[in-house]
Amino acid sequence: MNKKGLLGGVGIVVVAAALIGPRFAGSQVEDTLKQHVEALNNVPAYTAQVVSFDRGWFGSTATVELGVDFSGAFPEAEQSEELSFEVVIDVQHGPVLTQFSPGLGLASLEASSKDEGLREFLDWEDETPFYHMVGSVGFSGTFSYSDSISSFTLVPNDARQQISVSRYEGSGEVSSDSFSYEGVLEGAEVLMEVQAVSVGEMKVRTEAKGDLLSIMQGGLYESEMSMQLEKVTARSPDDVDFFNVEELDVEAISAFSDDEKHMNVDMNYSMKSFMFGDTHLDNLVVKMAFNNLDAEFLRAYNQTMQTIYDQGPDEMEAATEKLVKDSLPQLLKAEPEFVVSEFSGEMEPGNFEGDLSAKLVGVAQVPDNLDDIRFWLSSLIADASLTVDKPLLKWLAEQQLLSTMRMQYPGADEAEMQKMAEQQAPMMINMYLQQGLLTETEDDYRSEFQMEGGEAMLNGQKVPLGNMM
DSSP: OOHHHHHHHHHHHHHHHHHHOGGGOTTHHHHHHHHHHHHHHTSTTEEEEEEEEEEOSSEEEEEEEEEEEOTTTOTTOSSOOEEEEEEEEEEEESSEEOSSSOEESSEEEEEEEOSTTTTTTEEEOTTSOSEEEEEEEOTTOOEEEEEEEOOEEEOOSSTTOEEEEOOEEEEEEEOSSEEEEEEEEOOEEEEOSSOEEEEOOEEEEEEEESOHHHHHTTOOOEEEEEEEEEEEEEEOTTSOEEEEEEEEEEEEEEEEOTTSSEEEEEEEEEEEEEEETTEEEEEEEEEEEEEEEEHHHHHHHHHHHHHTTTSOHHHHHHHHHHHHHHHHHHHHHTOOEEEEEEEEEEETTEEEEEEEEEEEOOOOSOOSOTTOHHHHHHHEEEEEEEEEEHHHHHHHHHHHHHHHHHHHSTTOOHHHHHHHHHHHHHHHHHHHHHTTSOEEOSSEEEEEEEEETTEEEETTEEEOOTTTO
């Protein structure tokens, strides 16, 4: 989905939720709305202001100007990446609701964006709001809503390309301590002179514990987020596929430790198939985890990113380096860990699988020289393994040899180089076996690596680290 539309929609939800919350009834509605708009102004990339507010006995209407500035995210853009538009929010007061979302509750609402400021960038159906939302607040205070973004095309700066995005629909719930949302984008297409990229259906889902506004301001929270992408294809003008991806799934799960001093983050990826040229990869799975991350460091990182969002690359790099240097002792004291519990896939010649765990332990003091490799190796505990089917490793060796030959002998006969690669690949693998880099079974080649206390073991043999130390 278009990033500008998505972030704009988030801002509308925040403003709307502020307007109709049960504790914002009566004369406090306008003041509270202004407070939330001011808070939204402190969120990187957002600007907001109340243009008008009309409060009646049975309902209220607010017009809010919402801006999203992408110059920090796209500092090299040739033109302004700022998007500004007005949102009109109509609210009916409960308990009997006959408009927008009929039923019983505290309030119902309808919100839609005005065309002004949007059609400069986007083109969509006339007499239809670009963004539209309806929702209601129940007696428990939970805000339930559904929203949509019209199908649109980006107004091109370059006539040689066109970007079209299909309709998007979603629904969510916001309460005082949690929110959830799921949405579906029907698809998108990018047309250029040399290729066309089409994106199939995309589904997004998120569930989070925490106040939505606090989260947008950089607070830490537990969450589960996922994205499912049906298909991505890039093809040439004569319909020859450059690459193709099918059924890409991404999942991110973050959770606090029992004492809430640390956070664990799981990142899981899977892909049914991937094709690029002559390379075909099926059933790719990568499961990663970042464990024991210091919560105070993460909060400081979020706050720093908000502060330096619109600064130049040099300033951002300097601020990040200072944050890491100042926070490193506390970060390492938590003994952070990186784990790849599964890394597997299938190719025509065979399959592969592997795993990895790496953890920094026992760090009492950080050295002045952070480039001291002896310090890092002595604090590292690592365990990794990789298994590759024999036909697949032979094919990979052939591809490596072919790549080297093509650079060394440009214009050489491809068939002759292929023949040489097939002859030399077994010798290369045998060399790795003799050097102890690989072990073999009847069906596959394997490699196992462990490290602890500054000593490394590769396939059961001690590895000298003198040159590295």
